[in-house]
Amino acid sequence: MDSQPDYSPGLEGIVAGESAISRIDLERNRLVIRGYDLVELTDQVSYEEVAYLLLYGDLPGRGDLDRFNDALRSERNLPDQILDLLRQAPASVHPMALLRTGVSALSFYDAEAQDNSREANVRKSIRLLAKIPLLITAGHHLASGREPVAPRPELSQAANLLYLLRGVAPADYEVEAMNASLILYAEHGYNASAFAGRVTASTQSDLHAAITGAIGTLAGSLHGGANEKAMEMLLEIGAPEKAEAWVLEGLRQKKKIMGFGHREYKRGDSRVPSMKKVARRIVTQSGESRWVEAAEIVEVTMDREKGIFPNVDFPCAYTYYMMQIPIPLYTPIFVSSRVAGWAAHILEQNENNRLIRPNHIYTGPEQLQVKPVGERGS
Ligand code: COA
Numbered sequence: 001m002d003s004q005p006d007y008s009p010g011l012e013g014i015v016a017g018e019s020a021i022s023r024i025d026l027e028r029n030r031l032v033i034r035g036y037d038l039v040e041l042t043d044q045v046s047y048e049e050v051a052y053l054l055l056y057g058d059l060p061g062r063g064d065l066d067r068f069n070d071a072l073r074s075e076r077n078l079p080d081q082i083l084d085l086l087r088q089a090p091a092s093v094h095p096m097a098l099l100r101t102g103v104s105a106l107s108f109y110d111a112e113a114q115d116n117s118r119e120a121n122v123r124k125s126i127r128l129l130a131k132i133p134l135l136i137t138a139g140h141h142l143a144s145g146r147e148p149v150a151p152r153p154e155l156s157q158a159a160n161l162l163y164l165l166r167g168v169a170p171a172d173y174e175v176e177a178m179n180a181s182l183i184l185y186a187e188h189g190y191n192a193s194a195f196a197g198r199v200t201a202s203t204q205s206d207l208h209a210a211i212t213g214a215i216g217t218l219a220g221s222l223h224g225g226a227n228e229k230a231m232e233m234l235l236e237i238g239a240p241e242k243a244e245a246w247v248l249e250g251l252r253q254k255k256k257i258m259g260f261g262h263r264e265y266k267r268g269d270s271r272v273p274s275m276k277k278v279a280r281r282i283v284t285q286s287g288e289s290r291w292v293e294a295a296e297i298v299e300v301t302m303d304r305e306k307g308i309f310p311n312v313d314f315p316c317a318y319t320y321y322m323m324q325i326p327i328p329l330y331t332p333i334f335v336s337s338r339v340a341g342w343a344a345h346i347l348e349q350n351e352n353n354r355l356i357r358p359n360h361i362y363t364g365p366e367q368l369q370v371k372p373v374g375e376r377g378s
Contacts, residue, residue, distance in 0.1 A: 010263075016190055017356075019190065019345070020348070021034060021054065021341070021345060022188065022341075024188075024189055024264050024265070025270075026264070026265070029267065030270045031188065033053065033186070036053070036059070038271065038274075042180050042274045045059070046157075047157050047158055047179050047182040047337065048072065048157055049065060050182075050183050050186050051068075052068050054186060054341055054343065054344040068126075071126050073154075074130075075129075076131070076151040076153065076160070077131070078134050078135065079109040081108070081109065082102060082105055082106060083138060083148070085102065086098065086102065086139045087142050089143070094219075095140060095143075095328045096219040096331050096335075098135070098143075099215060099335060100212055100215040100219070102139065103128065103208060103211055103212050103215060104208060104212040106127075106128070106135075107206065112124055113208060114206055116204065118347060122343075128339050132335060132336045132339055133151075133160060133161045133336050140326065140329060149165075149167045156175065158182055159175045159178075161178060161333065161336060162175065162178055174323055176281070177278045177323060181275065181319065184271045184274055184275055184312055185312070185316070185337040186341050187344065188341065192220075193215075193217040193218040193223060194214065194342055196210075196213045197210040197213060197214035198210075198349045198356060199213075199356045200214075201345075201353070202353055202356040207343070210346045211339060211342055211343070214342045215335055218334065224313070224334045226313040227259070227313040227320070227330040227331060227334060228328060229259070230314050230318075231327050232327065233257070233258050234291055234294055234295065239290065240290060240293040243294045243297035247301040251305055257302055257308075259313045259314030260302050260309065260314065261308050262309075268310075269310065269312050271311075272309070272310055272312055272314070275315035275316055276315045278319055279292055279318060279322070280292065282319055286322055291321060291322060295310075295315070298310075299314075320333070
């Protein structure tokens, strides 16, 4: 028998590539994006500036930012055929499936869909950044029998998303909360969806294909889908005084507690303190502290029982809930942000490409004899 190569289930600890986009700094428990500390970005800039940083490599100057915002605003529209597609979808379809299909279908109407040059890929990324919030919210309204809300060009990405959802202008504190969550969600290294995007790009497939694959990968509950599952769990818990017993019983039944744990961070997700700060600001405005209190008890119990900490999906989940965002839109909103990170990974992969094609250990049988079909049993 051949000697077996090194194997790490789930590729844990395997270095699968090089990247200048972001780094999880475990020693200082922080995330660095193109040299900038994510916490500082979250406190000081707009999501648009972070998207620009991801696409172009550094923060924009005033003129660059104005041009970037103009480009985003001019792309806030959907082809009629895409609206028809959304209209025809069964109302029961999960918004992530609708978004995945919508992004894939947008390639039909993008004249540069097959152009893999850096310039075309940046333009397509900007178009997706502008159109994804429209796909999410139009799909949401149409599924409930309402017409989509038209975008307001003067609004930021964060404000526009909330406006498209509600049809009324959001309060400043809500825009700040959405802006912060979009920044915290924008990029996170070689995570499963970024890797899926890079694998697709490495075959020289197009940007829409790579983003579509990344959306499908993010949807799962072990990745981006965890924010929806975490809120469903909090709703099942129902009240702070029930949280400890619920977690203990869940752990006894060997349940995964959604919004907890992380492949990289073992002492806590560096994005969580910023997201919790946002959640506390929402509580100050709304006066409703039930979910933050229940979440705290879940956290304390998980730390005591398992030494496992929340990831950013946990505080994001109850923050979005307190902002009255429908739960099935939490992961699509994550997409509306992470598309900038994925685009940066796809651009980077294209710049120094080598087909991603790993090995595996074969565990099946050998040397079977082929029998005629009639001799193979039923
Ligand atoms: N609840 C309960 N136990 C958990 C847990 C959770 N959320 N996350 C990890 N664990 C436990 C596992 O059961 C396992 O215990 P064991 O060694 O006794 O079997 C141990 O911690 C290691 O977990 P494992 O699933 O092997 O780690 P991983 O690196 O493969 O997985 C996640 C990381 C994120 C997939 C995992 O923590 C998880 O499923 N979390 C819940 C989903 C989630 O929030 N995803 C969003 C991630 S940002």
